Amino acid sequence: MPNELKGKRVAILVTEGFEQVEMTEPKAALEAAGAQTSIVSPARGRVQGWKHFDKADTFPVDVPLNQAHSGDFDALLLPGGVANPDQLRMLPDAVTFVREFFDEGKPVAAICHALWTLIEAEVVKGRTLTSWPSLKTDLRNAGARWVDQEVVTDNGLVSSRKPADIPAFNRKMIEEFAEGKHAVIGATRDTTARK
Numbered sequence: 001m002p003n004e005l006k007g008k009r010v011a012i013l014v015t016e017g018f019e020q021v022e023m024t025e026p027k028a029a030l031e032a033a034g035a036q037t038s039i040v041s042p043a044r045g046r047v048q049g050w051k052h053f054d055k056a057d058t059f060p061v062d063v064p065l066n067q068a069h070s071g072d073f074d075a076l077l078l079p080g081g082v083a084n085p086d087q088l089r090m091l092p093d094a095v096t097f098v099r100e101f102f103d104e105g106k107p108v109a110a111i112c113h114a115l116w117t118l119i120e121a122e123v124v125k126g127r128t129l130t131s132w133p134s135l136k137t138d139l140r141n142a143g144a145r146w147v148d149q150e151v152v153t154d155n156g157l158v159s160s161r162k163p164a165d166i167p168a169f170n171r172k173m174i175e176e177f178a179e180g181k182h183a184v185i186g187a188t189r190d191t192t193a194r195k
Contacts, residue, residue, distance in 0.1 A: 004177035017083025020049030029170040031080025038062040070100035089120035109173040129159040153172030
């Protein structure tokens, strides 16, 4: 449906080294469904995409991370790539930005290695999800139930494993983003102080 997401604002959080197809194809699907997308990034001006181990295209940053507010968006897309989420999980502003979507019950879609950022945001405990297979142990150690499926939905969180899963990922992402807010699962996050 071309207007399924009309009026919805979607943040796409990336930094250098994101897997380009995991951003461009979901972004195009969201826009085709009527959503307004914005690339949010700590990168200045433009952000570099990758095709596996090779540099691909650069994209303009619509909203600098230090000026981004979850309240300005209805949903969040987290593309993967190895370097992208590994850098994002080291940035307190990025982790806070991601966590706020969960605190507000807003839908989130994450693919491939992007779930590393969700682990850092402490929002995976008690959830069933999938990812690139190398994250399986990390996710289980963080209290998630990992399954090997092309797409998994758990209370507004959509996850997929790899670029080949993008068609299924896009369908479920649009469905969840159209539904809007879900029940807040605040108890799943460890709120004890970190050392």
